[in-house]
Amino acid sequence: MIQVAVNGYGTIGKRVADAVRAQPDMEVLGVAKTRPNFEAQSALDRGYSLYAAIEDRADQFADAGMEIAGPVTDLVEAADVVVDATPSGIGAENKAMYDEYDTPALYQGGEDADVADVSFNARSNFEDAVDADHVRVVSCNTTGLSRVIAPLQEAYGIEKVRATLVRRGGDPGQTSRGPINDILPNPVTIPSHHGPDVNTIFPDVDIDTLGMKVPATLMHVHSLNVTLESAADAADVRDLFADEDRLFLVPESLDIDGAGKLKEYAHDVGRPRGDLWENCIWEESISTEGRDLYLFQAIHQESDVVPENVDAIRAVTGAADAAESIETTNDAMDIGR
Template identity: 55%
Template sequence: MIRVGVNGYGTIGKRVADAVNSMPDMELVGIGKASPNHTADAAAERGYDIYVPDGREDRWDDVGMAVAGDIEDLIDASDIVADATPAGMGAEYRPIYEDHDTPALFQGGEGADVAEASFTARANYSEATDKEYVRIVSCNTTGLNRMFAPLHEEYGVERASITLVRCRGEHAVISADPVGLPSHHGPDALEVIPDMGPVMTMGMKVPTVRHHFHGINVELGAEPSAAEVRDLLASQSRIHVVDGDLGIDSGWELQEFALDRGRDRMNLYENQIFEDSISMDGPQLHLFQSIHRESDVVPENVDAIRAMMGEADAEESIELTNDVMGIGDI
């Protein structure tokens, strides 16, 4: 049984905690939480032990919320920590994890230099084996790598150009995008699959929530038919090819799709590739996909934990994670 601490209980952290708690080979030690708010109250209702930054215990006492200890107690009690703190804080926590001799995995908001390897389970699971520090690449890069890996194995990826339409979240927040080329997603994809051809990514943020969209052009090393590409992508457990007959053509309809199928928190762990968008022109593949920004990296965290602890190979871990979380059942 792998004892896992989750440091950070925001959008990603709460979902990682739920996933870890559901795994038969893992025990959730507890969660790290800075503020005693409604999400902390929900965590307590789920039975999760809460650990807080040293010196903040009084804030929790004042509102009558019990804590199990401070963050360093959580680190000490864990075999491994999934760091889901806000972007940049993971790098600040790494020396603390090192001081406690506790391995840790980080999220895509951290730079590549925070870890020994960047990770997507479908593409480079073995790279994380027995590593002390691993970074799960961002939700967008995870989605790209899940698509790139089978295409590169089957046909070769000569080059790729992707336009990312990224949800900005809060409508009142002023976005600096588009800014600079490439966005970080292309270089990050090559961190995971380094023998692909060039990957150029451009990103812009728009005032929508929950879903990112990718307009994708990939030059393949072969000229398969659109049907062959469709079948290859549909065979991947963390890719869902959205049937054109379903009439889904927006992020909100995807969320309704998830809700109607009983997905907790409206989670869509799989890439959502729109079937009618898949087309081939010689070696040029074009398609359109959607990525749920809140959940697609969650199974990657679970698989990275097993890889880092040397507990399972890629096929075993991915199959177990998918089975427990219901991934691929939509």
């Protein structure tokens, strides 16, 4: 069993811990948290060993009645691999600690690409991360773009990708964020960082991305254009995508018009936390105009990278190849069902 440490138990970390626990070949050795908040309590309630991410704050956990197993360094030392799910920029600060204990580390997409030896998307470049010491799982939006680009590139070749990412202003719990009642070009300069980030996975793909922010919290929505190298039929593209377990083709018959109903649906089918690990592509939006393909997809910013983290654990530990890992992850989490 691969012994996994999760450093940072917030939006991503708590989901990764649960996903790891669901795998047949992994165990959660423990999770580390900076503050004794509701998520720390929830970690204990779920039976995870809780470590203090900042050593001299152990007293705060004791004061809150939360039992600490030790400092995060103990956890990192004992683990086979650590998933760093700390806020953007903290992962880079933690890198020296992972090196000190010689523990392979995964970082999240909020870190700069140069924190790691390789940026990772399971569908696109699993092999690049095999036995690497530092791997960065790309962000939710880059993951969502990569999952679509990979099959299109294999089937048709890609001349150019143009994407407008209409992003949620903040996650449901981020009460300090905005905008309220506005539509912000964000960044106002073009391209946004997402295009260059996709190039960490697909160095040769020509891609321009534009970012916006709007008053919504549930999911991002992408307006995507891919100019293919050869003309495609929309029905064939739908069939191509239907074969990909991490692409959910939202059927017209379900009458799901946006992110709100997608989340309702996820809750209704019993998904933990209402998570949508797959890209949600509106099937009827898939359109072709000569070599130009268009579609709308919704990306659940809180969860689509979770199965990617699980696969990256197998890559850095050499525990499985891409196809085997993806199938195991999907089976354990019920992805694509």
